[in-house]
Amino acid sequence: MSKTIVGVMGPGADATPQEQDAAFELGKLIAGRGWILLTGGRDAGVMDAASRGAKAAGGLTVGILPTADTGEMSSWIDIPIVTGMGQARNNVNVLSSEVVFACGLGPGTAAEIALAVKARKPVIMLCGPSEALNFFSSFGDSRVFTASGPEEAIEIGSRFVPDEVEKKV
Amino acid sequence: MSKTIVGVMGPGADATPQEQDAAFELGKLIAGRGWILLTGGRDAGVMDAASRGAKAAGGLTVGILPTADTGEMSSWIDIPIVTGMGQARNNVNVLSSEVVFACGLGPGTAAEIALAVKARKPVIMLCGPSEALNFFSSFGDSRVFTASGPEEAIEIGSRFVPDEVEKKV
Amino acid sequence: MSKTIVGVMGPGADATPQEQDAAFELGKLIAGRGWILLTGGRDAGVMDAASRGAKAAGGLTVGILPTADTGEMSSWIDIPIVTGMGQARNNVNVLSSEVVFACGLGPGTAAEIALAVKARKPVIMLCGPSEALNFFSSFGDSRVFTASGPEEAIEIGSRFVPDEVEKKV
Amino acid sequence: MSKTIVGVMGPGADATPQEQDAAFELGKLIAGRGWILLTGGRDAGVMDAASRGAKAAGGLTVGILPTADTGEMSSWIDIPIVTGMGQARNNVNVLSSEVVFACGLGPGTAAEIALAVKARKPVIMLCGPSEALNFFSSFGDSRVFTASGPEEAIEIGSRFVPDEVEKKV
Numbered sequence: 001m002s003k004t005i006v007g008v009m010g011p012g013a014d015a016t017p018q019e020q021d022a023a024f025e026l027g028k029l030i031a032g033r034g035w036i037l038l039t040g041g042r043d044a045g046v047m048d049a050a051s052r053g054a055k056a057a058g059g060l061t062v063g064i065l066p067t068a069d070t071g072e073m074s075s076w077i078d079i080p081i082v083t084g085m086g087q088a089r090n091n092v093n094v095l096s097s098e099v100v101f102a103c104g105l106g107p108g109t110a111a112e113i114a115l116a117v118k119a120r121k122p123v124i125m126l127c128g129p130s131e132a133l134n135f136f137s138s139f140g141d142s143r144v145f146t147a148s149g150p151e152e153a154i155e156i157g158s159r160f161v162p163d164e165v166e167k168k169v
Numbered sequence: 170m171s172k173t174i175v176g177v178m179g180p181g182a183d184a185t186p187q188e189q190d191a192a193f194e195l196g197k198l199i200a201g202r203g204w205i206l207l208t209g210g211r212d213a214g215v216m217d218a219a220s221r222g223a224k225a226a227g228g229l230t231v232g233i234l235p236t237a238d239t240g241e242m243s244s245w246i247d248i249p250i251v252t253g254m255g256q257a258r259n260n261v262n263v264l265s266s267e268v269v270f271a272c273g274l275g276p277g278t279a280a281e282i283a284l285a286v287k288a289r290k291p292v293i294m295l296c297g298p299s300e301a302l303n304f305f306s307s308f309g310d311s312r313v314f315t316a317s318g319p320e321e322a323i324e325i326g327s328r329f330v331p332d333e334v335e336k337k338v
Numbered sequence: 339m340s341k342t343i344v345g346v347m348g349p350g351a352d353a354t355p356q357e358q359d360a361a362f363e364l365g366k367l368i369a370g371r372g373w374i375l376l377t378g379g380r381d382a383g384v385m386d387a388a389s390r391g392a393k394a395a396g397g398l399t400v401g402i403l404p405t406a407d408t409g410e411m412s413s414w415i416d417i418p419i420v421t422g423m424g425q426a427r428n429n430v431n432v433l434s435s436e437v438v439f440a441c442g443l444g445p446g447t448a449a450e451i452a453l454a455v456k457a458r459k460p461v462i463m464l465c466g467p468s469e470a471l472n473f474f475s476s477f478g479d480s481r482v483f484t485a486s487g488p489e490e491a492i493e494i495g496s497r498f499v500p501d502e503v504e505k506k507v
Numbered sequence: 508m509s510k511t512i513v514g515v516m517g518p519g520a521d522a523t524p525q526e527q528d529a530a531f532e533l534g535k536l537i538a539g540r541g542w543i544l545l546t547g548g549r550d551a552g553v554m555d556a557a558s559r560g561a562k563a564a565g566g567l568t569v570g571i572l573p574t575a576d577t578g579e580m581s582s583w584i585d586i587p588i589v590t591g592m593g594q595a596r597n598n599v600n601v602l603s604s605e606v607v608f609a610c611g612l613g614p615g616t617a618a619e620i621a622l623a624v625k626a627r628k629p630v631i632m633l634c635g636p637s638e639a640l641n642f643f644s645s646f647g648d649s650r651v652f653t654a655s656g657p658e659e660a661i662e663i664g665s666r667f668v669p670d671e672v673e674k675k676v
Contacts, residue, residue, distance in 0.1 A: 002577065002587050036586060062586060068424055068602055068626075070509065079543060079569060080509050081588055082602035085423035086406055087284055091257040092599075095575055095589035107287040107308055114280035115256055119575075135304035139276055171408065171418050205417060231417060237433055237457075237593055239340065248374060248400060249340050250419055251433035254592035255575055261430075264406055264420035288406075425622055426598040445625040445646055452618035453594055473642035477614055 004035040004161050005062065007097030009113070010046025010127075011106040019046055019104035019127045024053035025150040026101055026126075031059020033154065035161070038097050040089070041065040041081070043074045046103045051076035064093050091115050099124065099157040105132050117144065122160040124153045173204040173330050174231065176266030178282070179215025179296075180275040188215055188273035188296050193222035194319040195270055195295075200228020202323065204330070207266050209258070210234040210250070212243045215272045220245035233262050260284050268293065268326040274301050286313060291329040293322045342499050343400065344368055345376040345435030347451070348384025348465075349444040357384055357442035357465050362391035363488040364439055364464075369397020371492065373499070376435050378427070379403040379419070381412045384441045389414035402431050429453050437462065437495040443470050455482060460498040462491045511542040511668050512569065514604030516620070517553025517634075518613040526553055526611035526634045531560035532657040533608055533633075538566020540661065542668070545604050547596070548572040548588070550581045553610045558583035571600050598622050606631065606664040612639050624651060629667040631660045 008026050010019055027050035030037045037054040039047040041063020051061045055076045063077035068084030083089040090112045094100060100116040102109050105128040113136055116123045122143040125133060136144045143160075147153035177195050179188055196219035199206050206223040208216040210232020220230045224245045232246035237253030252258040259281045263269060269285040271278050274297040282305055285292045291312040294302060305313045312329075316322035346364050348357055365388035368375050375392040377385040379401020389399045393414045401415035406422030421427040428450045432438060438454040440447050443466040451474055454461045460481040463471060474482045481498075485491035515533050517526055534557035537544045544561040546554040548570020558568045562583045570584035575591030590596040597619045601607060607623040609616050612635040620643055623630045629650040632640060643651045650667075654660035 002580070002584050005586065062588075064588070073509070077509050079512065079586065080603065081569075081571070081599065083423075083426075083599050084602050085257070085421075085426050085599075086260065087287060088254070088257040088260040088421075088423050090260075090280075090284075091255065092588065092590050092592075095591050096587065107283045110304075110308075111259075111280045111283035111287065114276045114283060115259075118256060118276040118280065129307055131300065131304045131307055135279075135300045138298055138300050139279075171411070171415050174417065231419075233419070242340070246340050248343065248417065249434065250400075250402070250430065252430050252592075252595075253433050254430075254590075254595050257590075257592050261419065261421050261423075264422050265418065423595070424598065425625060426592070426595040428598075428618075428622075429593065429595040445621045448642075448646075449597075449618045449621035449625065452614045452621060453597075456594060456614040456618065467645055469638065469642045469645055473617075473638045476636055476638050477617075 005038050005097055006030055006035050006099045006101065006157060007038045007093055008046065008050040008101045008103060009040065009093065009109045010103035011109060012042055012044035012047060014106055015045030015049070015104055020049040022126050022150055023049035023103045026050055026103060026153060027053025027059070028057040029150055029154045030054055031057035033158070036060045036062060038062045038064065038093065040093060041074060041077050042072050048074040048076065050103070064089050064096070087111065094119055094121060097121060099160050101126065101153055101157065103127055105129065122157065124156050126150065126153050174207050174266055175199055175204050175268045175270065175326060176207040176262055177215065177219040177270045177272055178209065178262065178278045179272035180278060181211055181213035181216065183275055184214030184218070184273055189218040191295050191319055192218040192272045195219055195272060195322060196222025196228070197226040198319055198323045199223055200226035202327070205229045205231060207231045207233065207262065209262060210243060210246050211241050217243040217245065219272070233258050233265070256280065263288055263290060266290060268329050270295065270322055270326065272296055274298065291326065293325050295319065295322050342373040343376050343435055344373050344437045344439065344495060345431050346384065346388040346439045346441055347378065347431065347447045348441035349447060350380055350382035350385060352444055353383030353387070353442055358387040360464050360488055361387035361441045364388055364441060364491060365391025365397070366395040367488055367492045368392055369395035371496070374398045374400060376400045376402065376431060378431060379412060379415050380410050386412040386414065388441070402427050402434070425449065432457055432459060435459060437498050439464065439491055439495065441465055443467065460495065462494050464488065464491050512545050512604055513537055513542050513606045513608065513664060514545040514600055515553065515557040515608045515610060516547065516600065516616050517610035518616060519549055519551035519554060521613055522552030522556070522611055527556040529633050529657055530556035530610045533557055533610060533660060534560025534566070535564040536657055536661045537561055538564035540665070543567045543569060545569045545571065545600065547600060548581060548584050549579050555581040555583065557610070571596050571603070594618065601626055601628060604628060606667050608633065608660055608664065610634055612636065629664065631663050633657065633660050
């Protein structure tokens with residue numbers, strides 16, 4: 001039976017230290033739950049920090065690379081998926097994740113949040129500006145949330161993970 | 170030499186009558202300029218209305234279909250590009266357009282605007298909520314504009330079309 | 339109503355002079371029929387020669403580029419579709435073509451022929467080695483043909499174009 | 508550091524019992540080597556059999572699904588990558604695999620072999636017709652091999668896996 005995969009999306013080179021810290025923590029907590037971490041796979045910003053966090057907690061990491069090789073891959077990726085399709089791979093990130101965590105917000109991350117809303121995936125936002133929440137909430141979709149920090153984000157996300165739901169029954 | 174291609178993006182089945190009217194008018198004006206219209210190609214909402222407008226003015230229309238066949242295509246598409254790749258085709262829409270006009274705003278359109286910002290394409294928004302403008306402006310990119318109507322939108326867009334720029338010199 | 343689009347596929351930099359001559363002729367004949375020519379869009383080999391042929395006969399040309407910009411585009415492309423998805427765009431070439439003409443054979447072209455067979459598109463091969471015909475015929479699909487030259491190729495292809503079929507009724 | 512990922516490609520519903528047996532055995536041997544198995548992920552033919560084999564030997568399995576959900580996924584997939592991009596995902600299969608094993612041959616598999624040759628990945632063919640070997644060998648690429656059975660296939664493939672190469676030094 002397939003494992004629970006959740007995505008952590010966020011800025012690459014433009015990520016702030018705060019966003020990277022949150023991403024690292026998110027990665028650790030995801031691994032601690034026994035979930036697999038999926039990111040955009042590059043050696044930068046939130047992708048790299050989340051993957052490093054997951055590995056620090058003994059987790060498994062998947063990176064969906066936009067490039068056609070692994071040249072710019074984070075060194076914390078266990079399973080590189082090499083797409084060679086640039087930003088079109090954002091939709092693969094979203095479709096492959098049961099829950100999408102957005103840690104900070106650049107245009108690529110905004111595209112992923114929008115695609116997640118379109119695909120009816122739950123989205124939990126951290127560190128983003130309040131305009132972003134207002135904006136994405138304007139779609140009238142009840143599955144976009146904000147969290148004050150990584151622990152709350154994971155708590156919200158866990159409500160949408162089937163195994164977790166079962167466990168509580 | 171390749172022709173000028175501009176994209177009109179917007180909601181499908183959820184498009185309001187006002188958005189469809191604006192899209193129809195945009196399509197007409199685009200064709201009047203001698204530009205080729207590119208849309209998501211489906212038989213719904215803004216895509217369909219813009220294509221109908223362009224054909225009413227004798228223009229040429231390209232539809233980048235998410236499906237693997239032409240079953241749900243707008244009947245106003247001259248050149249269907251059949252991608253079979255779902256929402257991943259949004260990035261093709263954006264990369265193929267010299268200017269992106271967003272007429273209304275659903276999650277698919279939001280994803281396209283975000284991808285356009287990422288790809289450094291000029292974006293002109295009509296009919297969208299003010300939250301959206303505030304949000305996309307927050308990326309600090311000076312190439313996101315709002316227009317009060319189709320004519321102003323085309324006027325702004327034309328500043329980014331090389332031929333038009335040359336003509337004015 | 340959408341126009342008839344047919345694809346011409348073949349080697350890029352490795353194309354022989356004979357393959358390029360055949361591609362040029364194919365392009366001319368396709369334009370002469372009033373069909374739109376679709377190629378992989380690059381400034382090399384069969385793609386470039388076929389597009390040049392179609393323009394010499396006053397036709398319209400579409401190029402489905404693997405790159406994320408038009409830097410390596412054939413100068414004979416009217417409508418560039420910029421995919422940024424590398425060889426994954428081969429499936430778009432095939433799905434968008436009513437008939438696939440293969441003019442010579444490299445690995446990229448072989449992939450396109452195979453995808454065309456998979457998508458049940460008619461394929462007409464020119465200039466390819468006889469091993470190739472034997473191979474692709476081994477799938478037991480009756481819609482893979484070889485032609486002795488461009489004119490015969492177009493004659494075979496026209497059997498699968500709805501408008502042409504109607505005209506003959 | 509990323510793990511070794513190898514791909515097993517082959518027919519789905521049309522796979523013969525012999526091809527499925529070979530795929531099962533390949534999957535077992537791949538897992539036995541400590542490599543991760545990548546397939547097209549569907550609940551049919553070679554994809555399913557190879558994944559079942561890898562799980563029988565305690566391995567880890569990745570499935571690159573053509574669909575936009577996991578409805579038709581093999582029950583032996585640990586990590587589903589949901590692409591929603593149909594046959595365009597074949598290029599992702601190939602780019603993500605260090606070695607491609609082809610177990611039998613339908614048009615989808617032929618496309619993957621051709622894409623692998625294009626991407627300069629080593630390909631090892633089993634169970635395919637001799638026309639196929641002759642055909643793919645005609646590209647003059649020395650990295651296409653045939654194997655008489657799963658064990659020989661793995662032996663050939665291991666020459667291209669960096670870890671294995673290092674171990675022998």
